[in-house]
Amino acid sequence: MSDGRGRPGDRGAIFFLTDYGQQDELAGVVRAVLVRLAPGAPVVDLTHEVPAFDVRAGALALERATPHLGPGVVLAVVDPGVGSARRAVALTVGHPGGPRALVGPDNGLLVPAAEALGGAGAAVVLPQAAAEDRVTFDGRDVFAPAAAALWGGTPLASLGAPLPPGNLVRLPEPRLEVGGDAIEAEVLWIDRFGNVQLAATVADARAAGLRPGATVEVGAAGVSRPAVVVRAFADLQEAGAAGDLGLLVDANGHLALVCHRDAAATVLGVQAADTVTVRRHGGGSPSGPSTGSPP
Structure with a gap:
């Protein structure tokens, strides 16, 4: 695996995600540190609107973007x-074409x-x-310098003590259970x-x-509602x-679960970490929804 040394254009970008929000200067200060310590590094802001302190939401957002x-x-x-x-960590991965390193707190986020x-x-x-x-402010004082060093080609082993x-x-x-005609x-x-x-x-x-085209029953917040399995929003x-x-x-x-020009979460009365049950009416071919027309 390349250590990232070479021309700045060959090193890719620094991809930046936080729960800092945009109201204060926090994200901007960290960006400034990155620009100072890693001249020429493009900084891509994935989001700074992860709900405050919500490690799970941040981990899922990062996983979706990766x-x-x-x-x-x-x-x-x-x-x-x-x-x-809690530990501050940096780690390397070997996926070709993608990021070669990740930096952040050791709390499940990465x-x-x-x-x-x-x-x-x-x-x-x-x-x-x-x-x-x-x-x-470890984002400024610990994580940004480590990310800048890794982008510049500094070997991971030189940044800290090894961690298995x-x-x-x-x-x-x-939570996920699939059985018979229900999820x-x-x-x-x-x-x-x-x-x-889900x-x-x-x-x-x-x-x-x-x-x-199949009709299902969606159970959430103590109420059951009908829904239809569709390929795209327009089908609603x-x-x-x-x-x-x-x-x-x-x-x-x-x-x-979606609604045509409405918020399905409001209709269902659910929030993140709630449990939803989807139950099929009758039989039919178990071909599953199409993946050809994602939203």
């Missing part, structure tokens, strides 16, 4: 444990993205100030349009016999008796 990133280094900071004994890139091949614990001298990749903190797996799945994400992404995938839909205009609630395969390969 397949679309080119070469470079990922810098991710959603860090409610800043200033505590592992899903690393696994999407083939898994961490090596990891180190980044040095931090002694507890009595520690401040609360198997010792990295992992988040709990989301019980955790809500992973609600996007700004109110679409409800932990279930297209493979789970096939296993439960869900096919385009022809949903008929099932109303405007639909189930489709989203752009990330997950099942999602």
